[in-house]
Amino acid sequence: MWEKEYESMDRTDLEQLQLERLQATLNRAYRSVRFYNQLFDQAGIIPEEIKTMDDLARIPFTRKSALRDNYPYGMFAVPLREVVRIHSSSGTSGKPTVVGYTRGDLLNWSNLVARILVAAGVSSEDVIQIAFGYGLFTGAFGLHYGAERLGASVIPVSSGNTEKQIMIMKDYRTTVLVCTPSYALHIAEVMKEMGVHPNELSLKIGCFGAEAWSEGIRKKIEESLYIRATDNYGLSEIIGPGVAGECQYKCGLHIQEDHFIAEIINPDTGERLPPGEEGELVLTTITKEALPMIRYRTGDITRLLTDPCPCGRTFVRMARVSGRTDDMLIIRGVNVFPSQIEYILLEEEGAEPHYQLIVDREGALDTLEVRLEVSDKIFYDEMKLQQEFQNRIQKKISSLLGLNVKVTLVEPRTLERTTGKARRVIDNRKL
Amino acid sequence: MLRLKSINAYYGQVHVLKNVSLHVSPGEIVALLGANGAGKTTLLNLICGLIKKMDGEVFFEKQDITRLTPHRIVRCGISHVPEGRQVFNPLTVIDNLKLGAYQRLGRISKKSIEQDLETIFSLFPALFERRHMPAGNLSGGEAQMLAIGRALMASPKLLLLDEPSMGLAPKVVNEIMQVIAKLRQRGTTILLVEQNAVRALRIADRAYVMETGKIVLQEKAATILGNQEIVRAYLGKSKKEIWE
Numbered sequence: 001m002w003e004k005e006y007e008s009m010d011r012t013d014l015e016q017l018q019l020e021r022l023q024a025t026l027n028r029a030y031r032s033v034r035f036y037n038q039l040f041d042q043a044g045i046i047p048e049e050i051k052t053m054d055d056l057a058r059i060p061f062t063r064k065s066a067l068r069d070n071y072p073y074g075m076f077a078v079p080l081r082e083v084v085r086i087h088s089s090s091g092t093s094g095k096p097t098v099v100g101y102t103r104g105d106l107l108n109w110s111n112l113v114a115r116i117l118v119a120a121g122v123s124s125e126d127v128i129q130i131a132f133g134y135g136l137f138t139g140a141f142g143l144h145y146g147a148e149r150l151g152a153s154v155i156p157v158s159s160g161n162t163e164k165q166i167m168i169m170k171d172y173r174t175t176v177l178v179c180t181p182s183y184a185l186h187i188a189e190v191m192k193e194m195g196v197h198p199n200e201l202s203l204k205i206g207c208f209g210a211e212a213w214s215e216g217i218r219k220k221i222e223e224s225l226y227i228r229a230t231d232n233y234g235l236s237e238i239i240g241p242g243v244a245g246e247c248q249y250k251c252g253l254h255i256q257e258d259h260f261i262a263e264i265i266n267p268d269t270g271e272r273l274p275p276g277e278e279g280e281l282v283l284t285t286i287t288k289e290a291l292p293m294i295r296y297r298t299g300d301i302t303r304l305l306t307d308p309c310p311c312g313r314t315f316v317r318m319a320r321v322s323g324r325t326d327d328m329l330i331i332r333g334v335n336v337f338p339s340q341i342e343y344i345l346l347e348e349e350g351a352e353p354h355y356q357l358i359v360d361r362e363g364a365l366d367t368l369e370v371r372l373e374v375s376d377k378i379f380y381d382e383m384k385l386q387q388e389f390q391n392r393i394q395k396k397i398s399s400l401l402g403l404n405v406k407v408t409l410v411e412p413r414t415l416e417r418t419t420g421k422a423r424r425v426i427d428n429r430k431l
Numbered sequence: 432m433l434r435l436k437s438i439n440a441y442y443g444q445v446h447v448l449k450n451v452s453l454h455v456s457p458g459e460i461v462a463l464l465g466a467n468g469a470g471k472t473t474l475l476n477l478i479c480g481l482i483k484k485m486d487g488e489v490f491f492e493k494q495d496i497t498r499l500t501p502h503r504i505v506r507c508g509i510s511h512v513p514e515g516r517q518v519f520n521p522l523t524v525i526d527n528l529k530l531g532a533y534q535r536l537g538r539i540s541k542k543s544i545e546q547d548l549e550t551i552f553s554l555f556p557a558l559f560e561r562r563h564m565p566a567g568n569l570s571g572g573e574a575q576m577l578a579i580g581r582a583l584m585a586s587p588k589l590l591l592l593d594e595p596s597m598g599l600a601p602k603v604v605n606e607i608m609q610v611i612a613k614l615r616q617r618g619t620t621i622l623l624v625e626q627n628a629v630r631a632l633r634i635a636d637r638a639y640v641m642e643t644g645k646i647v648l649q650e651k652a653a654t655i656l657g658n659q660e661i662v663r664a665y666l667g668k669s670k671k672e673i674w675e
Contacts, residue, residue, distance in 0.1 A: 013454075016434055020452045020639075020649050023437070027645045047645075048450040051437035051487070104650075104658050 021286035113146020116245025124151035131179035138240030185364030188224035210333035252317030438487035465641035510587035520567030531584030572603035
């Protein structure tokens with residue numbers, strides 16, 4: 001264990017620590033963040049009334065929209081000059097969600113990621129290849145700093161150029177691969193095409209995250225790369241990777257409870273559910289300085305496992321994420337909301353409000369196709385204009401999401417119409 | 432060792448401690464920091480049982496001491512060195528020290544009191560030299576040592592120290608801080624209230640930062656010391672707006 005004094009803490013001591021940190025967080029958020037100040041006042045709650053962990057359930061939820069409504073820095077609890085790092089993700093309706101870190105936050109973050117790496121079996125002896133895209137997303141930098149904190153050798157390859165990745169993996173004797181599970185599968189396939197046998201690599205462990213994946217995929221990755229594949233969980237609104245991770249027993253992901261309080265709620269009623277029941281994961285940060293999040297609805301469906309784990313960590317575990325409460329898609333580790341695409345389409349003249357998103361998997365990689373009905377005017381116009389229109393939309397969507405998408409124009413009234421809720425998304429992937 | 436859960440306390444109508452939770456583990460030095468009037472001294476007084484208008488829970492070594500009277504609390508193993516020393520000026524140094532063992536009289540032998548006195552004198556050689564002098568003749572630093580020595584005579588497991596460096600010359604403050612570090616080596620757990628944040632953080636393991644009766648931060652002392660931003664944000668002026 002990386003921080004044994006915390007990770008194997010006595011539950012009574014842990015609950016005391018959580019209560020202390022929660023109360024300090026509430027005091028800070030109420031004092032420094034206008035959003036929380038108003039949220040508490042409107043709900044008729046003052047921070048002093050939260051005396052036990054059960055009282056936490058009285059506080060209203062915070063949703064992703066809070067970040068969007070307070071774009072860019074409105075949710076920060078410290079002055080901007082205390083913030084030393086800013087990340088963001090493509091938010092809904094065109095506005096990204098911005099997250100900030102103080103120096104203390106970065107220190108905690110690296111330690112949390114170091115913990116999940118150690119839990120997965122990584123040590124300072126390892127050579128870690130980080131094949132997440134470096135940039136505004138939290139994945140690559142989170143793992144990078146955590147691996148450095150651990151003292152491992154970090155290769156910041158970033159994503160893409162699979163053949164080069166494989167060459168590096170082989171020549172630099174990479175022992176740990178960090179990427180999305182689907183990219184790991186893709187690497188395995190390209191290796192096969194290149195005629196590289198897993199025995200030629202030094203790879204031992206895979207730390208995969210940023211998208212939901214099944215035990216079937218895990219088996220496939222483990223068999224084709226000859227590694228132990230572990231799952232970890234995080235989201236940038238909370239901190240990024242490092243929120244929870246699997247230990248060697250792979251029986252759920254230990255949630256780092258000395259930094260985050262986890263609840264499971266019924267997504268329809270908002271009511272808190274007892275341990276073991278499946279529902280939406282709600283997280284509260286209790287050490288974040290720059291961006292405290294109180295009862296944040298993650299949208300991820302899971303359940304909490306409280307039985308003791310043989311690894312000795314006393315933190316509660318979450319089952320692997322089984323789905324979403326909303327229509328968010330995760331495509332190659334990138335969060336995509338259909339509403340984001342809709343927002344772009346509706347800005348374009350000539351586009352009809354009828355579209356369909358087709359998500360598929362070619363080999364191991366996800367693809368996204370946008371099928372769009374266009375008005376008669378555009379369709380019968382010159383070929384060149386039509387091509388331009390198509391390219392423009394494709395460029396816009398691709399740059400917003402940071403993903404290559406395919407745009408197909410179809411004739412009016414050719415997309416399936418339903419009487420009920422429109423079936424906007426067709427997900428053909430078998431996860 | 433010590434565990435406070437959601438403490439609220441009042442002076443008449445004034446709400447002085449707001450939902451304070453705090454713990455001290457065995458062998459730790461925990462510093463309680465914050466500006467004047469933040470509620471630090473009130474919190475120590477409350478632990479000693481001196482404040483009655485309160486709610487919440489105080490546990491010491493798994494025993495509920497929330498409603499115990501001050502003398503029972505001392506008997507549990509908590510000693511208080513109050514702000515401003517509060518030694519008995521007309522009494523000699525040695526009599527002041529013996530008074531500290533008052534709670535133990537009748538339960539322990541005279542001989543062990545003599546032994547404890549020797550221990551105190553070895554910690555504070557200056558007090559030995561002045562043992563027959565009235566406490567009122569001592570310098571500020573010596574009086575502080577006497578106050579700590581008197582508290583130690585109750586052979587506490589937990590020592591509550593309220594502003595031990597107040598009004599003392601920097602050189603004397605250093606001596607007092609060294610003594611505190613020495614006490615920890617001897618196995619005494621310490622909850623230390625200090626206005627001199629940096630000095631307290633240097634000898635403490637962890638710290639709580641209080642502001643107007645509330646705890647706004649709890650962190651390892653080394654982390655706070657190594658992170659000037661926190662010091663600026665929490666120990667300095669509070670900033671309401673991000674854009675200044």
